[in-house]
Amino acid sequence: MSTVFLVLLLIAAVVGANAIYARFTLVPVAFLQIAAGLLLSLIPLYRNFELEPEIFLLVIISVLMFNDGQNTNVRKLSHQLGTTLSLAVVLAIVTILIVGTVTHFLIPAFSLALSLALGAIITPTDAVAVSSITTKVSVPGEVMDTLENESLFNDASGIVAFNLAIAAVTTGQFSVMHGIGNFLYVFVGGIIVGLILGYVIVAIRIQLINMHVDTPSVIVPYTLLTPFVVYLVAEAAGVSGILAVVATGLIHGVQQERLRLTTSRLQIVMSTTWSIIASILNGIVFVLLGVSLPSVISHLQQRDTSSVAILVGIGILLYLVMTLVRFLWTQFDFAKIRAWDNHEKARNSLVLALSGVHGTITLAMAFSLPLTLGGHAFTYRNDLIFVAAVVILTSLLVPTILLPVLLPAKVDKVTPEDLAQAKVDMVTSAIHMIYARYGDTPNASEVIMILEGQRAVDGRPDRAQLNELFDQAYDLETHTVEQMVTDGEVTPQVAEKYMRVASQTRLQNQQSFGQRVILFFKFVVFGRWSWNRKARARRKAIHQIKTKGLSREQLIDRNRHVWDQMRAVEAKPYQAIVTFLNDSYATHNQQAVGIVRRAYDERHRRLSGTRDFQNAQNELLIQAFQLEYNFIQSQLATQKYSHALGNALYEQISTDQLVYLQSVNAE
Structure with missing residues (x-):
């Protein structure tokens, strides 16, 4: 067992040195790994270590x-x-x-x-x-x-x-x-x-x-x-x-x-x-x-x-x-x-x-x-x-x-900035063509949602920018639901329940790591939020009155009915938010828009339930990737992209196509 533990520590040291090198490349990784080994030598277990x-x-x-x-x-x-x-x-x-x-x-x-x-x-x-x-x-x-x-x-x-x-x-x-x-x-x-x-x-x-x-x-x-x-x-x-x-x-x-x-x-x-x-x-x-x-x-x-x-x-x-x-x-x-x-x-x-x-x-x-x-x-x-x-x-x-x-300094044939911008242009072109051909059909919306994930870039988003987008999306959602109530599409009671879910989406995604830790302790350590015992008892009594005399099957039917109402309300505000995010998408806010879009996509998947149009969606997704290939070929033909940039994009499309098609088929 001690040998296994020693080997695991060696692997952990390698991972730690590689992680440091990923952020600080001035020092060759071999030196960082040697330094990690010197730190391990301070552990008594390694004093007489022989392999x-x-x-x-x-x-x-x-x-x-x-x-x-x-x-x-x-x-x-x-x-x-x-x-x-x-x-x-x-x-x-x-x-x-x-x-x-x-x-x-x-x-x-x-x-x-x-x-x-x-x-x-x-x-x-x-x-x-x-x-x-x-x-x-x-x-x-x-x-x-x-x-x-x-x-x-x-x-x-x-x-x-x-x-x-x-x-x-x-x-x-x-x-x-x-x-x-x-x-x-x-x-x-x-x-x-x-x-x-x-x-x-x-x-x-x-x-x-x-x-x-x-x-x-x-x-x-x-x-x-x-x-x-x-x-x-x-x-x-x-x-x-x-x-x-x-x-x-x-x-x-x-x-x-x-x-x-x-x-x-x-x-x-x-x-x-x-x-x-x-x-x-x-x-x-x-x-x-x-x-x-x-x-x-x-x-x-x-x-x-x-x-x-x-x-x-x-x-x-x-x-x-x-x-x-x-x-x-x-x-x-x-x-x-x-x-x-x-x-x-x-x-x-x-x-x-x-x-x-x-x-x-x-x-x-x-x-x-x-x-x-x-x-x-x-x-x-x-x-x-x-x-x-x-x-x-x-x-x-x-x-x-x-x-x-x-020797001269190495000059990358394709800079990360050029690759990121070219990928944004490529995906945007495919999204526009899918939308022009198929409009707001369910299949098209799902495929566009998947393609949006390709435009995400690495790094940390601007927190203020992210919060502002969530606020704007929530305001748009509120306005859309209020209009649906005015038009008689939903009842005020159902709208209120839906807006609770919408508010939860915004609050959960706007919280920082510290706020999440505090929230965790509030729920797990100190009980659900900070309301007093009387408030909890009052809510429990109201719930018992509402459900008194109902069988288990009736309770399940009641919950299913509530979720059906949520789905009926969610379609229109979700589409409004997707349109808003697509219109707001720009180079300076790629990360923030991608995070907001994924949050609402995940909620949409949860509320919309299972899908029965998988094969048609896969075919449309293959068309979308082909549109991306066509876009690159046109850019290469007009010499707007270099061959190195085109090859880098081809490689990324191949990987994305494999990953996305497998993830869709797994659902």
């Missing part, structure tokens, strides 16, 4: 690598295959050898095998970490694609080299020829096993789709289990489980077109699920870094007070060595990146070198170091973890400072 190394490889690394593989653009990967292999395999091996040699020279206490293990740990780059520090700068597309492809395979290269080095540390023996042969067997064998398993798993999934067994409750768990199954099978065969997972992920990426033969709902659920899982797993690793750092530093200081300073210097030096090697590798065309001239080539090489950010895989491998060697505690485990942490932090800090100097 088994095998859990990192199986639960974290395998899942992340599979997700990276299935999201890789295979076409771009094939075009850059030479560059990718040069960076991810050849450069990774060269870097491991250089870092291992330098480390062994600087710290003779580290055997060569242990130094090479450190090189294998700190060599892999992390495209996710790169993305977190480049959100505000425009990285050349060729460079970013290269970084993403490199991180996919150099992770595997680093892990295979790391396993070989740890085996050498454990046994104390290492043969160059045996090491090369073992590397090829593990590397190539992992890819072959992954390809075979990938084809089998995809074939089964396609068969499930063809059999119409493609509900999220089946396909999503099936896909989530894939990296675990592939990893365990590959490890049992003695080959690289990580490379097998990557290969399986690539097969999923290649087969995406066939796997898209599923419902839109499943695609959205699948994409969202993987996005959330990858984000949480990446975040957990950085939180664990923050949790572990105080304990690691404490152990190092107990052994030697100068150890921490020395290891900080070693970590920074190794980062500089790796950055220099990366720069020279591309500058001397060992890995080619397209450039127009020597100046651009030098800039791309420098950006690629600085963007060699180390993150999740580096830290995960550091934590996967064995706790014991030969039955004794692994003496230098904390040293390696600390050096890896220094390299990670340095690789995050340096590009955060230097890349904004080297």
Whole structure:
């Protein structure tokens, strides 16, 4: 139970850091997650927290690598295959050898095998970490694609080299020829096993789709289990489980077109699920870094007070060595990146070198170091973890400072303001055309109500503006009901009952959070409102007199009759309010109008009861969405909208169409 609680706290820390980053993007999210981990380290439960190394490889690394593989653009990967292999395999091996040699020279206490293990740990780059520090700068597309492809395979290269080095540390023996042969067997064998398993798993999934067994409750768990199954099978065969997972992920990426033969709902659920899982797993690793750092530093200081300073210097030096090697590798065309001239080539090489950010895989491998060697505690485990942490932090800090100097600021192709305004125009056009074609028919009113929800925007509405709209809607409703009484459409008694409901709608929606809390205590703690006991007793007596002698069925009929009267009154004021809100709609009050409209729509749904025109309404809703598509096409044809803006709108319509049609069908 304590382990479950500890894991839940890790997830909560990730969520908290991500929530802060959503509002304050100046600091990379990785730093916020590390800070959250430092806070968790203050909790006594985490003082001796250890996560088994095998859990990192199986639960974290395998899942992340599979997700990276299935999201890789295979076409771009094939075009850059030479560059990718040069960076991810050849450069990774060269870097491991250089870092291992330098480390062994600087710290003779580290055997060569242990130094090479450190090189294998700190060599892999992390495209996710790169993305977190480049959100505000425009990285050349060729460079970013290269970084993403490199991180996919150099992770595997680093892990295979790391396993070989740890085996050498454990046994104390290492043969160059045996090491090369073992590397090829593990590397190539992992890819072959992954390809075979990938084809089998995809074939089964396609068969499930063809059999119409493609509900999220089946396909999503099936896909989530894939990296675990592939990893365990590959490890049992003695080959690289990580490379097998990557290969399986690539097969999923290649087969995406066939796997898209599923419902839109499943695609959205699948994409969202993987996005959330990858984000949480990446975040957990950085939180664990923050949790572990105080304990690691404490152990190092107990052994030697100068150890921490020395290891900080070693970590920074190794980062500089790796950055220099990366720069020279591309500058001397060992890995080619397209450039127009020597100046651009030098800039791309420098950006690629600085963007060699180390993150999740580096830290995960550091934590996967064995706790014991030969039955004794692994003496230098904390040293390696600390050096890896220094390299990670340095690789995050340096590009955060230097890349904004080297690269121009990122300019969004579509600003949130432009997208919001275009969506308002699109929905408004569809609403006007539906109203012109079908008028005030029940189907049209319901569809217009649904379309209104598309125009809502994020953020907090102006409270004064919101209250003013509710007041105006209530005044309009009062005037409409009074006119109905004058015209003899309803009796004064029924009108009075209806206006109580109308008044309640206004008061409930105008209350602030504090007022809602006070109202809650008035109802729950202090009794319903603050009237005295005599008033409550008097109302109870009147109610008993009115209902005396009535059976349960008669009381039900009486209540049903009251609600029927409410429905008869509500139709006309509701339509008046809808017309008023549509006429009042403008850019400056989108949020307030949307909230008021939803409040009255909800009351209308409650009072109007069930509907018997669902199929006709769905058909009309599909027409409305088609009108939105037509609007975008016309704007693109006249070049009023850019292609980027049009694509963004198309994507939102597709999502809205799925959500709204499902919600309507569920009613």
